[in-house]
Amino acid sequence: MELTDADLxxxxxxxxxxxxxxxxxxRHQSPVRGLLRQLVRADVELADDLAQxxxxxxxxxxxxxxxxxxxxxxxxxxxxxxxxxxxxxRKELVGIDEEQLQAxxxxxxxxxALRHDLMNALANLPLHERTAVTLCCxxxxxxxxxxxxxxxxxxxxxxxxxRGREKLKKMxxxxxx
Amino acid sequence: xxxxxxxxxxxxxREEMPYLDDAGFTARVMKQxxxxxxxxxxxxxxxxxxxxxxxxxxxxxxxGEGMFVHDAxxxxxxxxxxxxxxxxxxxxxxxxxxxxxxxxxRARDSIG
Numbered sequence: 001m002e003l004t005d006a007d008l009x010x011x012x013x014x015x016x017x018x019x020x021x022x023x024x025x026x027r028h029q030s031p032v033r034g035l036l037r038q039l040v041r042a043d044v045e046l047a048d049d050l051a052q053x054x055x056x057x058x059x060x061x062x063x064x065x066x067x068x069x070x071x072x073x074x075x076x077x078x079x080x081x082x083x084x085x086x087x088x089x090r091k092e093l094v095g096i097d098e099e100q101l102q103a104x105x106x107x108x109x110x111x112x113a114l115r116h117d118l119m120n121a122l123a124n125l126p127l128h129e130r131t132a133v134t135l136c137c138x139x140x141x142x143x144x145x146x147x148x149x150x151x152x153x154x155x156x157x158x159x160x161x162x163r164g165r166e167k168l169k170k171m172x173x174x175x176x177x
Numbered sequence: 178x179x180x181x182x183x184x185x186x187x188x189x190x191r192e193e194m195p196y197l198d199d200a201g202f203t204a205r206v207m208k209q210x211x212x213x214x215x216x217x218x219x220x221x222x223x224x225x226x227x228x229x230x231x232x233x234x235x236x237x238x239x240x241g242e243g244m245f246v247h248d249a250x251x252x253x254x255x256x257x258x259x260x261x262x263x264x265x266x267x268x269x270x271x272x273x274x275x276x277x278x279x280x281x282x283r284a285r286d287s288i289g
Contacts, residue, residue: 015218018210025206030197048202055206118190137187138194168186 005071012062021062025055028072031139032079038134039083041123050086054079069148076135077149121171129164136161 003020005027011020032054036047057078058065065074122130135146136157143161147154237243253261 013217018207021210022203022207025203026199029199029202029206031194033197033202034194051202052206052209056209056211059210122190133190137190165183165186169183 006067009062009065009067009071012059021059024071028075029055031072032075035076035134035139036079036083038122038138039080039127039131046086050082051079053082057082069145073141073145073149076139076141077151080131080149118168121168124171125164125167129160129167132157132160133164133168137165 003023005024008020008024011017012024029051033047033051036050036054037044040046040050054075058075061078065071069077122133125133131150132146135141135149136143141149143154143157146161147157150157256264
């Protein structure tokens with residue numbers, strides 16, 4: 001019988017069992033790396049470096065996990081914080097480059113060929129919409145969980161998802177014609 | 178969600194999140210984990226071990242520096258060889274059963 005995340009967490013907490021933590025990493029590495037790839041716009045090496053930092057930070061602070069949220073949600077929250085800190089270092093934090101990001105969403109300034117690929121369309125969304133759409137529509141988090149991860153109000157998450165989806169629909173509609 | 182574009186978007190978004198093969202990622206993370214500190218179970222084992230040693234030392238001095246051991250050996254020396262053999266066999270059986278039980282319990286709890 002496969003152990004649940006809670007069982008593995010208990011082993012990490014009580015026995016300091018690093019093999020149990022390894023199993024947790026194996027289970028959650030794909031969605032965490034996927035999320036970070038979306039956030040850093042497919043820079044695979046950077047995304048994997050951030051994912052590594054995410055899991056190492058999770059291990060160091062595992063005692064602060066209170067089981068109020070799912071373990072995966074807690075990991076996404078750490079991943080998003082790691083990304084934000086890195087973006088701040090690279091001066092790419094939301095708001096600072098928002099004008100540039102907004103310019104990239106303008107269909108007139110975007111190479112029409114890019115619209116053939118949804119991933120490129122997604123990458124062109126402003127960061128806060130891209131993150132919300134990725135968490136809710138790709139990773140399957142509820143709006144509540146996404147709000148917990150991003151530490152923003154529930155209404156803002158809903159708005160960001162809605163706006164992001166509308167922009168993607170526009171891009172897909174243009175691509176379809 | 179009746180809008181066909183919505184459906185298309187939902188489907189495409191989910192499809193665009195493929196499973197990423199581990200490809201050594203977990204091993205790289207495990208290499209970078211900080212060294213393990215004493216876990217709760219290790220601390221518990223240490224406390225039990227120290228308490229046992231202290232109890233033995235206290236018992237040794239409280240019983241006239243181990244005279245009970247001397248007495249026990251003296252009593253064992255008076256036993257028949259067959260009685261001694263039976264006692265040794267019984268002890269060995271109990272130890273074997275306890276060891277097997279511990280090993281089986283550990284194997285059942287181990288990961289995958």
